[in-house]
Amino acid sequence: xxxxxxxxxxxxxxxxxxxxxxxxxxxxxxxxxxxxxxxxxxxxxxxxxxxxxxxxxxxxxxxxxxxxxxxxxxxxxxxxxxxxxxxxxxxxxxxxxxxxxxxxxxxxxxxxxxxxxxxxxxxxxxxxxxxxxxxxxxxxxxxxxxxxxxxxxxxxxxxxxxxxxxxxxxxxxxxxxxxxxxxxxxxxxxxxxxxxxxxxxxxxxxxxxxxxxxxxxxxxxxxxxxxxxxxxxxxxxxxxxxxxxxxxxxxxxxxxxxxxxxxxxxxxxxxxxxxxxxxxxxxxxxxxxxxxxxxxxxxxxxxxxxxxxxxxxxxxxxxxxxxxxxxxxxxxxxxxxxxxxxxxxxxxxxxxxxxxxxxxxxxxxxxxxxxxxxxxxxxxxxxxxxxxxxxxxxxxxxxxxxxxxxxxxxxxxxxxxxxxxxxxxxxxxxxxxxxxxxxxxxxxxxxxxxxxxxxxxxxxxxxxxxxxxxxxxxxxxx
Numbered sequence: 406x407x408x409x410x411x412x413x414x415x416x417x418x419x420x421x422x423x424x425x426x427x428x429x430x431x432x433x434x435x436x437x438x439x440x441x442x443x444x445x446x447x448x449x450x451x452x453x454x455x456x457x458x459x460x461x462x463x464x465x466x467x468x469x470x471x472x473x474x475x476x477x478x479x480x481x482x483x484x485x486x487x488x489x490x491x492x493x494x495x496x497x498x499x500x501x502x503x504x505x506x507x508x509x510x511x512x513x514x515x516x517x518x519x520x521x522x523x524x525x526x527x528x529x530x531x532x533x534x535x536x537x538x539x540x541x542x543x544x545x546x547x548x549x550x551x552x553x554x555x556x557x558x559x560x561x562x563x564x565x566x567x568x569x570x571x572x573x574x575x576x577x578x579x580x581x582x583x584x585x586x587x588x589x590x591x592x593x594x595x596x597x598x599x600x601x602x603x604x605x606x607x608x609x610x611x612x613x614x615x616x617x618x619x620x621x622x623x624x625x626x627x628x629x630x631x632x633x634x635x636x637x638x639x640x641x642x643x644x645x646x647x648x649x650x651x652x653x654x655x656x657x658x659x660x661x662x663x664x665x666x667x668x669x670x671x672x673x674x675x676x677x678x679x680x681x682x683x684x685x686x687x688x689x690x691x692x693x694x695x696x697x698x699x700x701x702x703x704x705x706x707x708x709x710x711x712x713x714x715x716x717x718x719x720x721x722x723x724x725x726x727x728x729x730x731x732x733x734x735x736x737x738x739x740x741x742x743x744x745x746x747x748x749x750x751x752x753x754x755x756x757x758x759x760x761x762x763x764x765x766x767x768x769x770x771x772x773x774x775x776x777x778x779x780x781x782x783x784x785x786x787x788x789x790x791x792x793x794x795x796x797x798x799x800x801x802x803x804x805x806x807x808x809x810x811x812x813x814x815x816x817x818x819x820x821x822x823x824x825x826x827x828x829x830x831x832x833x834x835x836x837x838x839x840x841x842x843x844x845x846x847x848x849x850x851x852x853x854x855x856x857x858x859x860x861x862x863x864x865x866x867x868x869x870x871x872x873x874x875x876x877x878x879x880x881x882x883x
Contacts, residue, residue: 789818
């Protein structure tokens with residue numbers, strides 16, 4: 406009997422990682438990337454910006470203005486669809502809208518004779534906001550005919566919610582070293598909040614032909630519920646240089662790994678297995694595994710990265726190229742619950758678990774690239790556009806089960822800047838697209854049976870992601 410319980414336990418816990426999905430898996434999701442050409446200051450090299458530069462602190466030194474900027478996504482719509490996500494004809498669909506101020510920044514200069522530019526910025530980066538659910542009702546031969554002959558009434562249901570947001574606070578200093586060369590340093594604090602809750606319920610009603618008057622027959626069921634929340638605060642340094650020579654502009658930005666300041670996490674897990682009979686041994690299994698743990702330590706890593714940019718002026722136009730290399734990160738545990746008291750059996754004993762509850766992350770090295778184009782139409786309006794890659798950084802052989810966004814993203818921005826003596830107003834349209842033809846199902850209700858504990862045997866399905874939004878930035882020059 407203990408062997409049978411252990412077997413059921415292994416199968417069930419192998420299903421847990423599919424539910425522990427809370428992470429974004431891209432670096433350039435934010436508009437404030439080295440290729441965010443529409444966003445004031447988001448570039449690494451000089452882009453004829455209006456005075457707000459926070460990504461590469463060295464470029465601040467080229468501006469003689471004191472300025473304040475407020476940027477936001479006035480409206481953003483995200484759409485995700487996994488075709489046949491939990492069963493044939495049962496897609497997983499998530500739609501979300503957001504209206505969030507994303508950047509408040511200010512720059513000013515000290516010492517007019519040998520100026521030192523200082524900048525402050527507060528940036529909010531909403532990485533993920535996903536809510537989806539699906540349900541399947543059917544009659545199918547889910548339970549073995551030896552104890553429930555014929556097709557049973559079956560119900561499967563899946564629900565998922567995930568939210569990930571990062572907030573950055575920056576203080577930057579930039580200074581001209583010579584007429585053509587400038588350098589700068591940024592101290593950046595990061596606050597990451599991630600929350601995910603997911604549940605799977607799979608049930609089948611016994612057929613009882615020997616007792617036709619039984620109006621309350623046994624119910625074979627499997628319910629798995631997980632919820633994780635964690636907050637992580639860290640700090641890192643960014644070192645930048647910028648070189649200007651006539652029409653040519655270069656910039657480099659080195660970002661250090663993230664150092665931990667504070668972390669706190671919560672994990673809730675519950676498995677309820679009832680009235681499931683193994684077709685071979687005929688053993689009946691009822692299992693309860695439940696825990697709620699608070700004040701857990703969490704980890705979140707950002708790798709060493711090196712970004713470079715080049716801009717070339719030609720007449721009233723400018724072409725901008727950028728790239729950023731991110732180093733690999735070895736697989737590590739983000740959140741590690743105590744598993745010793747998670748699984749409970751009928752005699753009160755505890756069964757060991759081997760790390761199945763851990764939320765993990767691991768990354769391969771990647772290179773993102775971007776291109777931007779701007780042209781001054783007249784003294785008032787400048788046309789601006791950019792395109793950038795946003796590759797998935799996951800080591801999919803070992804760590805893809807801990808994430809949702811298992812695809813490469815491509816981002817396009819188009820808009821313009823309206824210039825006045827005291828202010829600049831910048832507006833643009835943002836478009837993003839991603840696709841994965843081999844997206845793993847979290848559960849498959851089509852082939853759920855008592856042999857697989859009603860969880861089904863998952864397949865890969867096509868999934869796609871689309872996002873659009875309006876960006877608005879106001880820059881006031883003093």
